[in-house]
Amino acid sequence: MLRIVNRVLLALTGVVLLAVGVLALAGWPPFDGRGDVVLSREERTHWRDASWWWPLVIGVLALVVLLAVWWALAQLRRRRLAEVLVETGDGEGALLRGRALEAALTAEAEALEGVERADVLLRGRRRTTPEARVGLVLEPRAEPVVTLDRLRTEALEHARTSAGLDRLPAEVRLRGTRHRAERAL
Incomplete structure (x- = not known):
């Protein structure tokens, strides 16, 4: 099971990095100008007034941290009987x-x-x-x-x-x- 999770995480990371690299090389937005920023001020503050936004962000980040801790602990667990x-x-x-x-x-x-x-x-x-x-x-x-x-x-x-x-x-x-x-x- 752990080998499958490791391979899926590695594959997803590789696909995301490859896609970002191709987009940057192709010059597609938001990577099309020297002075451009990835997120404009309007895009960064768009959800600030919504009451559900920050609990959602905190919940997702907490879930990501818990999954990362679970994955790290699973790497340390011995699979073989010594x-x-x-x-x-x-x-x-x-x-x-x-x-x-x-x-x-x-x-x-x-x-x-x-x-x-x-x-x-x-x-x-x-x-x-x-x-x-x-x-x-x-x-x-x-x-x-x-x-x-x-x-x-x-x-x-x-x-x-x-x-x-x-x-x-x-x-x-x-x-x-x-x-x-x-x-x-």
């Missing part, structure tokens, strides 16, 4: 790096029959149950039901037991590779 707390039985526990568990889960998922490529992302917090987001790109002749069942019973189960987790919920997205159509002879 560490998983593994219970060792001594009361202390051990820390397992999230990327190491992701790499092991990715390697095991890619070793499954019918899987061309796998991407794994662990989300959550260290002290809570992590969640796995798995993206699989299947080969042309793969059987999705069999592949999904093997992923659940083998790769995810091995990751869950090796990390000492009670459960490891996962969201799996399957996609097929593009390939040329086969001809029947």
Whole structure:
């Protein structure tokens, strides 16, 4: 979601800047003279006497500031799980790096029959149950039901037991590779 918001904001900013630049280069009003101003005195004071004008301006600016703060905080939020707390039985526990568990889960998922490529992302917090987001790109002749069942019973189960987790919920997205159509002879 955040990547989409970032791309939309970047695209809108680029379009606005491009439009203003083209208008300025073309010499269209209000950019058509050296001594001209962007807003005349009459245009600046047109809405001053309207009772709804200043509350609207303040409300819109407040909304823009709130959206900017939300966006900045969303940039700082971690998307990946940095560490998983593994219970060792001594009361202390051990820390397992999230990327190491992701790499092991990715390697095991890619070793499954019918899987061309796998991407794994662990989300959550260290002290809570992590969640796995798995993206699989299947080969042309793969059987999705069999592949999904093997992923659940083998790769995810091995990751869950090796990390000492009670459960490891996962969201799996399957996609097929593009390939040329086969001809029947």
